[in-house]
Amino acid sequence: MEPNSRLSGKYAIAGLGMVIGLPEKELEKRKADLPGHPMLNHAIASPLVDLSAKDIEAEAARRAIEDAGLSNKDIDGAVHVHGGPRSGRGVVEHMDAFPRMLGLPVNFYYHCGRGGGWGTIGIITALSFLELGLAKYVAIAGSREDWTRSHRKEVRDQGIRGQINPATVAGMWGPTYGRTAAAHEHSMFAARHKHEYGTTETQFGAGAIQVRAWACKNPLARMYGRPATIEDYLQSPIYIDPYHLMDMAVTTDGAVAMVLTSMERARDCPKPPVAVLGIGYGDAQGGQWWEGAAHYTKLPVLKAKEAAFGQAGISIKDIDVAQLYDCFTAELIFQMEDYGWCAKGEGGAYVEAGHIGPGGDTPVNTSGGLLSAYHMADLTGISESVFQLRGEAGERQVPDARLTFVTGHGGEVFAPGMCSIHTTLVLGRP
Amino acid sequence: MAWNKPIPNVEKALKPFWEGLKNHRFLLLKCNECGAWYWPATYCRNHRNKPFFGSLSWTGASGQGKIVSYNITRVAMRPAFKDDVPYVYALIQLSEGPMISSNIINCAPESVYIDMPVRVVYRDVPEISMTIPYFEPDTAAKDMHRRGQP
Numbered sequence: 001m002e003p004n005s006r007l008s009g010k011y012a013i014a015g016l017g018m019v020i021g022l023p024e025k026e027l028e029k030r031k032a033d034l035p036g037h038p039m040l041n042h043a044i045a046s047p048l049v050d051l052s053a054k055d056i057e058a059e060a061a062r063r064a065i066e067d068a069g070l071s072n073k074d075i076d077g078a079v080h081v082h083g084g085p086r087s088g089r090g091v092v093e094h095m096d097a098f099p100r101m102l103g104l105p106v107n108f109y110y111h112c113g114r115g116g117g118w119g120t121i122g123i124i125t126a127l128s129f130l131e132l133g134l135a136k137y138v139a140i141a142g143s144r145e146d147w148t149r150s151h152r153k154e155v156r157d158q159g160i161r162g163q164i165n166p167a168t169v170a171g172m173w174g175p176t177y178g179r180t181a182a183a184h185e186h187s188m189f190a191a192r193h194k195h196e197y198g199t200t201e202t203q204f205g206a207g208a209i210q211v212r213a214w215a216c217k218n219p220l221a222r223m224y225g226r227p228a229t230i231e232d233y234l235q236s237p238i239y240i241d242p243y244h245l246m247d248m249a250v251t252t253d254g255a256v257a258m259v260l261t262s263m264e265r266a267r268d269c270p271k272p273p274v275a276v277l278g279i280g281y282g283d284a285q286g287g288q289w290w291e292g293a294a295h296y297t298k299l300p301v302l303k304a305k306e307a308a309f310g311q312a313g314i315s316i317k318d319i320d321v322a323q324l325y326d327c328f329t330a331e332l333i334f335q336m337e338d339y340g341w342c343a344k345g346e347g348g349a350y351v352e353a354g355h356i357g358p359g360g361d362t363p364v365n366t367s368g369g370l371l372s373a374y375h376m377a378d379l380t381g382i383s384e385s386v387f388q389l390r391g392e393a394g395e396r397q398v399p400d401a402r403l404t405f406v407t408g409h410g411g412e413v414f415a416p417g418m419c420s421i422h423t424t425l426v427l428g429r430p
Numbered sequence: 431m432a433w434n435k436p437i438p439n440v441e442k443a444l445k446p447f448w449e450g451l452k453n454h455r456f457l458l459l460k461c462n463e464c465g466a467w468y469w470p471a472t473y474c475r476n477h478r479n480k481p482f483f484g485s486l487s488w489t490g491a492s493g494q495g496k497i498v499s500y501n502i503t504r505v506a507m508r509p510a511f512k513d514d515v516p517y518v519y520a521l522i523q524l525s526e527g528p529m530i531s532s533n534i535i536n537c538a539p540e541s542v543y544i545d546m547p548v549r550v551v552y553r554d555v556p557e558i559s560m561t562i563p564y565f566e567p568d569t570a571a572k573d574m575h576r577r578g579q580p
Contacts, residue, residue, distance in 0.1 A: 159509035173470075175436035176562060177519050177533045178503055178511040188499040188521050195499070195544040241502035241516075296499055296521070 005278065005311035009430060011127050012266035012273035014137075014259045015068025016386045017060040020220050020374050021046030021147055021253030030219050039220040039394065046253045047148035053255070054097035057143040060257035061098050068259040069270040070137060075104040075259070077135030079125045080111035081118035081142035083377060098141050098257075107134050115410025116325050117281075117423035118142050119256070119378040124279055126260040136261060142379055143255035150251055183240040183248055183328065190242050190330035192296040196345070199333065201242065203348030205233035207332040208246045208371055210357030215368025217358065217396035222250040223372035247329040249370035256379035258386070263430060274389045277314070277403075277426040280307030284420035299331070299409060300422045301338035308424035314403065316340045321388050321398040322362070323381030325409035326369040332356070335407060358396070366396045378408035378423065385427045403428045433557045435510045443471035446488040451561040454552045456493035458526055459486040467491070467526035493550035494568055495524040502539045518542050522565060536566040547571035 003009070022030070024045040031040055048056070057080070065072060078099040099109050108129055113121050119142065126138035149155070179185070193199045212228045215221035228246065236245040266273035282300035309315065316339055324335045333347035341362055342350040356364035367373040367384035374380055387393040388401040408423035440448050447469070450457035459468040462485055464476045473479045474486065500520035506512045518534040520542070534542050535551065549568035554561050 159506070159512065161505070161507045173438075174519075174531060176438050177531065177564075178435075178506075178508070178514060178517055179519055179531070180508045180511065184501060184503070184519055187501040191501060192499040192544065237505065239503070239505045239507075241504055243501070 001313040001315065003277070003311055003313035007127070007131065008277050008311045008313070009275045009428075010263055011130055011260060011276045012263045012430070013276070013382075013386055013427070014261050014266040014269040014273055015064040015066070015070065015271065016383055017063025017065070017067055017141075017257040018042040018220075018383055019044050019056045019060045019063070019255045020376075021048065022220070022222065030224070034219055037219050037394075038392070039218060042220055044253075047151050048145060048253055053143045053145045054101070056145075056253070056255040057141045057257070058098040058101040060143070060255035061102055061139050061141040064139060064141070064257035064259050065102075067271060068137070068261075070259065072102050072104055075099075075102075075137050075139045076107045077126065077129045077138035078104055078106045078109040079122045079138060079140045080109075081113040081122035081140055081379075082111060083116065083118060084114045099139070104139065113142065115408065115421045116327065116377040117408025117410065117421050119382045120279060120281075120406065120408050120423040120425045123260060123276060123382075123425065124281075127276065127279075130260065130262060136265065138260045139257060140260065141255060141257035142376070143253075144376060145253045146251035146375065147253045181240065183243050186328045186330065187240050187243045187247075189296050189334065190247075190328065193330060193333065193348075194242065196297055197348065199345075199348035200352075201234070202230060203333065203352045204242070204247055204329040205230050205244070206352040206354070207326070207329040207356065208233055208244075210351070210354065210360070211326060211332070211365045211369045211371045212246075213357045214363075214366050214396055215372035217394070218366075218368050218373060221368035221373035222252055223368060243328065246371075249327045249375045250372060252374040252376070254374050254376050256376050256383050258382065272390045273430055274386050275428050275430045277428050278308035278311035278424070279426070280304035280309075280311075280424040282422035282424075284422075297334070298344070299334050299338050300420065301335065301407075301424070304407075304422045304424040305339060308405065308426045312426040312428070314426065318403055319405060320363075320401045321366060321385075321404045322364050323367070323369070323378075323384050323404065323406045324364055325378060325381070325407045326365055326371045327375070327409065329371070331409060332364070336362075363398050366393060366398060378406055378425070381406035381408075382425065382427075389427060389429050401429075433555050437558050438560065438562070441471075443483060448560065450488065450490075451552060451563055452554075454561070456491050456550050456563065457488040458491040458524065458528060459483065460489040460526075461486055467524075467528055469524070469528040469530060492525045494571060495522040495530070495548055495565070497521070497534070497542065497544055497546045497548060498523050498529065499544060500534065500542055502542075520548070520565065522548060532563060532565045534566065535564045541567070 122140040129135045215223040282304035284300040336347040355362040406425045461474040479485045498521045547568040548565040
């Protein structure tokens with residue numbers, strides 16, 4: 001198939017910068033065990049003590065600009081990405097920070113994002129300014145400080161666990177009933193899929209342990225050095241039934257930044273360029289209240305996939321490695337079906353057969369994903385795609401990885417005004 | 431026991447819903463033109479609308495529905511729910527069609543199942559001057575609710 005978009009491959013990621021938090025003692029041990037390991041260059045100590053979200057974001061941007069072989073003066077556009085104003089993750093207090101801290105002479109700068117698709121939405125924004133000729137090099141940066149926020153003493157002392165939610169806004173529905181975690185919404189999908197297709201606990205667990213196996217090959221991953229078996233999964237505590245602890249993503253501190261430019265300019269940068277081949281967007285807003293039960297066994301993938309794969313001129317069979325949004329294990333199973341690796345209802349069996357882990361024929365979430373590595377929304381998958389396509393993924397490198405895609409996702413679908421999106425970003429070696 | 435849970439943050443467009451609950455009436459929005467039911471306040475999907483929600487009227491509804499999906503919280507993530515675990519949080523499709531979510535009470539969590547018929551139960555909470563709608567097994571229903579399609 002030929003790309004149906006003249007923009008496919010016209011722009012590229014030329015630089016990547018990362019700062020990912022690991023518990024301080026864990027970080028010291030890994031540095032001692034693996035002196036000079038390149039992945040540990042991206043590590044800092046968590047919780048953040050003398051640093052704030054804006055500081056790690058600016059540092060990630062500084063690293064991305066350096067990685068692209070550029071100086072701050074070259075960056076003429078910038079985008080701050082985040083999960084949306086309702087995510088409560090410091091959007092207001094540091095939305096104006098990183099370009100100013102680095103002194104970037106930008107022609108434009110603003111912030112955008114939604115749910116778990118911020119990286120891809122940031123790339124759409126960057127590409128629009130590059131295509132309009134308003135910028136030559138655009139820096140994108142975003143951060144999360146979930147570990148620090150949820151491990152503050154006053155928070156722990158109150159008995160609060162997990163991510164810290166934003167304050168309830170008018171019209172939001174659910175906190176009164178103990179809808180206090182993202183798992184309260186996302187596990188509805190898992191339960192419904194079990195009901196309709198007979199998907200089993202062991203099949204959800206199979207996804208968790210295969211992604212964990214990838215994490216054990218990535219020293220930057222939160223769960224590096226902690227392999228798990230299906231027995232470990234079944235014995236891990238059930239928090240929000242049907243979800244065990246191991247069905248849920250890790251909470252981490254971190255920031256990821258990248259530099260986008262034309263492929264022509266990216267070829268002059270020191271690192272191999274990563275081509276942006278296709279971008280698609282799907283949304284369940286139109287149907288969330290009216291589709292009834294049908295909505296809860298699929299993600300809004302169809303339009304996103306058709307747009308992104310069409311622009312790139314590819315099919316699912318062409319994909320060498322994929323970075324799927326795995327905030328919870330059901331999302332893995334749903335995406336196996338919704339992207340067409342298997343039929344609807346067969347995702348559980350497909351994952352259980354071992355396709356997605358190391359040695360499988362459909363390598364998925366080679367960093368360890370959101371489940372076992374670091375939760376930077378789709379910036380986790382974008383950063384891992386850059387490593388894979390550049391051949392920098394070390395022990396977890398998929399041989400000759402040339403074509404990949406990253407998904408972003410938000411599955412909070414039945415509190416009015418919450419997030420129900422899907423993004424598809426196809427990246428490749430030019 | 432004193433109310434220690436998050437207080438529903440009432441938006442203006444849903445005030446009649448909350449007022450109805452105080453009188454133990456379960457109101458949904460019904461389209462004046464085509465009879466489609468909605469919750470929360472929105473625009474009718476089927477045709478042009480009058481300004482704001484002018485095409486819809488708050489109308490007494492059955493308060494019955496069935497469970498589309500649910501979860502059981504076994505570890506409280508917030509202290510206000512420490513004494514409630516295990517508790518059931520369910521997605522409910524009302525007999526008229528719209529979806530709503532709530533706790534399923536007055537039954538063992540293990541007895542809850544998908545497609546279970548449920549009905550609204552009102553809990554008056556004087557401390558916050560509100561009535562909170564919960565749901566309980568609808569023992570009278572024999573799963574005869576039509577699958578609502580607006």
